[in-house]
Amino acid sequence: MKPKVRAVLIWSAIGCLALIVIINFIFNHAATSSASPTNIDTLKGDTNKEQQNKLHNRKTPVPITVTEQGNVALPLGKLIDNIPTKDNKTVYLTFDDGPGVYTKEIDSILHQNGVHGSFFWIEDQITNDLGHFGHQMIQQGNVIGSHTMHHDALGKENAEQQQQDLATSADLIGKKIGEKIVYMRPPYGSVNKYTKQVAKGIGEYIVFWQVDSLDWSLAHNPEKILSNIEHDGVKPGSIILMHERKQTVKMLPKVIQYLRSKGYNMVALPASPIPKEEIRS
Ligand SMILES: [Zn+2]
Structure with a gap:
């Protein structure tokens, strides 16, 4: 040549x-x-770098109290990322962006392992079948909260828009699964001052997270879901963020095994929390 x-x-x-x-x-x-808010395949999870830094830089955790009667009192209008219990051995697995094709598998893995989880569902994805299934999940000890009507970024919306979304989604999801909705998780962790006011107004607790698996981004590297959880430093009371994804289904048994090896029980969020504000008065 x-x-x-x-x-x-x-x-x-x-x-x-x-x-x-x-x-x-x-x-x-x-x-x-960019993320299309209505198509589950294009949803990009619920974290971004900015959010992550904000969470990690926060020095004062939101205080949670357990009353003498054993009721868990949570603050309304605050971002809750940790719910400690007296035994210091509890953590919370949470799953966003359902319901969908992986809901039943995730539920079955939790069941097989004798643990419970909390699910944040998008209203427009709840079919009749999944609504009924959700009801069963709750009866077995899991919790379902709202992840809004269409997975919109609430932090970009005004008070009226958020009032409409949060009140309607709580009402409709509640009807579809036959249980009252008391928790919500903002898509993308996106909130503004109105989110806190509106959620407080309708009596809905805002659930954030302390540990981020970044599972939504790891379709081609599922093993990293576990190492992210390990490296994010699980503490007693940590709320752990995951999603209803194929790679999450694959790694969930190992995640449960890891948390068990560290001495943690995995339970659902308190089914009937009481507002912390009412305890003080
Ligand atoms: Zn989401």
């Missing part, structure tokens, strides 16, 4: 590689910065 031809071939190959790298970068970037 003539040196000139060889040079052309080499440079073409380098050009192609560069193009692939650039296209990859653009696609990945576009995927993390």
Whole structure:
């Protein structure tokens, strides 16, 4: 091969590689910065870097109290990321973005392992079948909360829009699963001052998280779900964020095994919390 031809071939190959790298970068970037709120396949989980830093930099945890009668008192209008119990051995598995094709598998894994979880469901995904299934899940000791009507970022909305979304989703989800909704988790962790006011007004506790598995981003690297949980430092009372995804189903037994090995019980959020404000008065 003539040196000139060889040079052309080499440079073409380098050009192609560069193009692939650039296209990859653009696609990945576009995927993390935009998300269609209505299509489950394009949902990008509930965390972003900014949110993550905010959570990790927070120095004063939201105080939670257990009354003498044993009722768990939670603050309304605050972002709850940890609910300690007296034995210091409890953590909370939470699953966002359902219900869908993985709901029954996740429920079955929890059941087989004798643990419970809390699910945050998007109203427009709850079919009759899944609504009935949700009712059974609750009767078996799990908890279902609201993840809004259509997975919209509440932090971008005004008070009226959020009032409409949160009140309607609590009402409709409650009707579909036959249980009162007392918890909500804001999609993308996106909140503003109105979110707290509106949620407090309708008596809904806002559930955040202390440990982020980043499972939604790990379809091609499920093992990292477990290492994320390990490295995020699970503490007594930690609320752990996961999603109803294929990779989560795959890793859930190992996550449960790991948490057990650290001495933790996995329970659902308190079924009937009482407002902390009422305890003080
Ligand atoms: Zn979500």
